[in-house]
Amino acid sequence: MGLIAFLIWLAVTGLVIGAFARLALPGPDPMGIGQTILVGLAGSFIGGIIMSLLTGRNAWSFLVAVAVSTGIVYLIRRSRGGSLFNPGTYQGRPIGRPRRRF
16 A cells, blocks of 8 residues: 555544544534544544553454544543533533524
């Protein structure tokens, strides 16, 4: 496999894992596609290391990668002021269209 194909494979894998991680948490995540790929790649790397240390091989590494990526998405959301328990708000403000008051 060439270098370009390998980099494309990494981007697609990171995107899939990052997308599953973002879907695992309810509420808005104001992240772009690049940050989603980076979160997925970081979760994949850390999950692979964890499973290699625990089992000596990469069994269940996809699920562990999604779990680790979900944790990273949660930490990003918390650092920006969001909340897991109140997904209708972002940085303390309600999400959505403001209601018209008559």
